[in-house]
Amino acid sequence: MIPDRIDKLLLRAIADGLPLVSRPYAAVAARVGLGEDEVISRLRRLVEGGIIKRLGVIVRHHELGYRANAMVVWDVPDGEVTEVGRRVAAYPFVTLCYRRTRRPPDWRFNFYCMIHGKDRAVVLRQIAVLNWQAGLARYPQAVLFSRRRFKQRGACFDAAPAREVA
Amino acid sequence: MRVTAADKRLLNDFQRDFPLEPRPFVRIAETLGVAEDEVLTRFADLRDRGMVSRVGAVIQPNTIGTSTLAAMAVPPERLDEVATVVNAEAAVNHNYEREHEINLWFVVTAADAIGLQEVLKRIERRTGLPVLDLPLEEAFHIDLGFQLT
Numbered sequence: 475m476i477p478d479r480i481d482k483l484l485l486r487a488i489a490d491g492l493p494l495v496s497r498p499y500a501a502v503a504a505r506v507g508l509g510e511d512e513v514i515s516r517l518r519r520l521v522e523g524g525i526i527k528r529l530g531v532i533v534r535h536h537e538l539g540y541r542a543n544a545m546v547v548w549d550v551p552d553g554e555v556t557e558v559g560r561r562v563a564a565y566p567f568v569t570l571c572y573r574r575t576r577r578p579p580d581w582r583f584n585f586y587c588m589i590h591g592k593d594r595a596v597v598l599r600q601i602a603v604l605n606w607q608a609g610l611a612r613y614p615q616a617v618l619f620s621r622r623r624f625k626q627r628g629a630c631f632d633a634a635p636a637r638e639v640a
Numbered sequence: 641m642r643v644t645a646a647d648k649r650l651l652n653d654f655q656r657d658f659p660l661e662p663r664p665f666v667r668i669a670e671t672l673g674v675a676e677d678e679v680l681t682r683f684a685d686l687r688d689r690g691m692v693s694r695v696g697a698v699i700q701p702n703t704i705g706t707s708t709l710a711a712m713a714v715p716p717e718r719l720d721e722v723a724t725v726v727n728a729e730a731a732v733n734h735n736y737e738r739e740h741e742i743n744l745w746f747v748v749t750a751a752d753a754i755g756l757q758e759v760l761k762r763i764e765r766r767t768g769l770p771v772l773d774l775p776l777e778e779a780f781h782i783d784l785g786f787q788l789t
Contacts, residue, residue: 482704491694494684496676497662498695510662517697518660525704526697530658531683533651533786537690538643540786545738545745559780571781574709574774581711581742581772590786618738618745624723625735625746626693 475523480508484516485525491532535590536623542594543620546601547583548613549576555585561608562587567600583616594619643691646672648788650682651691655785658695701776706756707749710763711772713742718767725766731759742772 477485487506492498499517500510508516520526535543550558555573563571570588587604591597598617605611643651649672659667665683669676686692701707714722719737726735726746735746750756760771 477704485697485699485704488696491687491696494665494680494687494695496665496680498664499660499662514660514662520697521660525700527700528656528698528785529660529696530655530785531651531695532693532698533655533788534690534693535786538651538788543736556778556780559778563780568781569786571779572776573778573780574776577772577774580713581774584777616740618740621737621739621743622723623736625727625732 475519475525477520477523477525480506481516481520481525484508484513485520534626536626539592540590542591542597544589544591544597544601545618545620546587546589546604546615547618548585548610548615549582550585550610550613552584558585558608558610562604562610565600565604565608567591568604582614585613643788646674647682647686647691650679650686652788654695701779705749705751706753707747708756708760708776709774710746710748710760711742711774712744712763712767712769714744714767714769716743719744722767722769726763729759729763731755 483506484502487502493501495501497510499513503510503513506513517526517529521529559571559573562568567589568587569590570586572586573584574586576582576584589597589600591600601617605615650668653671654668658664661667663676665679666676669679672679683692683695687694712722722744723735723737726732726744729748731748731750732746733749735744737743738745748756748759750759760773764771
């Protein structure tokens with residue numbers, strides 16, 4: 475499915491979340507100049523069409539005590555990465571899993587997993603499971619635990635550019 | 641930080657398939673056996689305490705607008721200063737320090753590719769440091785939410 479102009483307007487209108495009021499879709503509808511019914515039916519189509527991957531509560535891991543947050547990266551040959559990705563995505567402790575462009579020589583890695591845990595030792599054991607059970611041990615890799623979080627919020631798609639500092 | 645059993649259900653049970661009907665919080669209230677007001681108050685409280693980012697949509701990357709993961713190797717003594725420059729960009733929605741020589745990692749989302757590159761270039765210009773642009777090529781994981789244990 476390809477979202478149309480009004481779908482995009484609607485997605486932008488809810489980028490910061492639905493208002494926490496009794497009739498949130500009516501509140502969004504008033505903001506974008508649609509009817510409540512149309513907001514609901516468009517959102518339903520966007521969910522069914524896979525544009526909205528999920529609609530619901532988005533939690534913040536850190537505040538809930540999941541402070542061992544690892545980004546694990548591997549250098550997987552291009553011909554193997556799709557198969558590896560499907561295998562790794564099936565592990566329940568993997569929060570996100572994707573392939574990204576390499577930037578040699580600074581950054582050789584192309585395969586990423588995010589793991590959010592309460593305890594660093596547990597996360598390290600889960601990474602060992604990926605290495606030894608899912609067969610990733612043979613690829614060059616790095617583990618990047620997060621230290622400080624400077625910012626976390628929903629995407630802002632059409633923000634005005636930040637002002638230049640004189 | 642205290643999370644009650646009722647909070648835990650609100651956090652866990654409604655991460656996907658949020659009711660698409662005029663009064664969704666009534667449906668949630670019925671499931672939990674409480675009043676609609678109670679659900680709204682608790683969600684607002686969880687949001688104010690920072691445990692809930694939002695009740696909303698996770699959008700397939702690069703369907704509306706375009707995004708990338710960016711990274712920088714920042715000398716440790718400049719990290720606060722550079723993080724402030726990065727945070728000043730409204731297009732940046734996540735920004736973390738990580739344990740690596742490449743130590744600052746952030747997500748940039750913009751309406752189009754040109755806008756995205758402008759943000760990366762501006763950060764390079766303001767900090768004098770190169771930014772690695774690491775766009776998504778393939779997503780493997782279906783985001784079903786995050787179950788609290």
